[in-house]
Amino acid sequence: MTERTLRILAWLTILALAFATLSPIGLRPRSPMPVDLERSAAYLVVGFLFALGYPRQIWAAVVIVLVAVFGLEGLQHIRPDRHGEWHDAVVKAAGAMVGLGVGWLVAQALVRLVPRRQP
Numbered sequence: 619m620t621e622r623t624l625r626i627l628a629w630l631t632i633l634a635l636a637f638a639t640l641s642p643i644g645l646r647p648r649s650p651m652p653v654d655l656e657r658s659a660a661y662l663v664v665g666f667l668f669a670l671g672y673p674r675q676i677w678a679a680v681v682i683v684l685v686a687v688f689g690l691e692g693l694q695h696i697r698p699d700r701h702g703e704w705h706d707a708v709v710k711a712a713g714a715m716v717g718l719g720v721g722w723l724v725a726q727a728l729v730r731l732v733p734r735r736q737p
Contacts, residue, residue, distance in 0.1 A: 621670070621671055621672075624671035625672065627667050627671070628668045628670075631664050631667055635660055635664065635686075639690045639691075639693070640694065640700070642697070643699045643700060657706060657709050657710050657713065658709050658712060660710070660713070661710040661713040662713040662714065664714060665713070665716065665720075666718070666724075667717075668718065669717065669718045669719075669721025669722040669724075670721045670724065673721075673722065673725035673729070676718070680718055688707050690702075691703070691710070
């Protein structure tokens with residue numbers, strides 16, 4: 619998969635999480651997982667995709683993902699049926715950081731294992 623494709627997937631995933639976070643509570647997707655695990659896993663995927671999509675700009679990816687986590691949590695306060703919580707933001711940020719770390723390690727391994735094509 620190319621970096622461009624991974625970048626598109628990363629942004630689409632963050633948009634999907636924004637919809638799930640800011641939509642009316644009745645539209646929020648549900649899974650059988652415990653809610654903290656669900657939140658953490660969702661942002662782990664986002665972090666992983668951003669790290670793979672932006673391997674040479676990992677610090678920018680970290681900032682983007684963490685701003686999304688805390689920004690979306692804060693924006694829940696504009697909805698009467700939603701509520702942003704510090705605990706939820708920390709759980710999401712922890713998942714995001716794990717995803718970013720694992721994604722960055724995978725990207726570094728791929729650079730060493732996959733030879734670059736010469737133009």
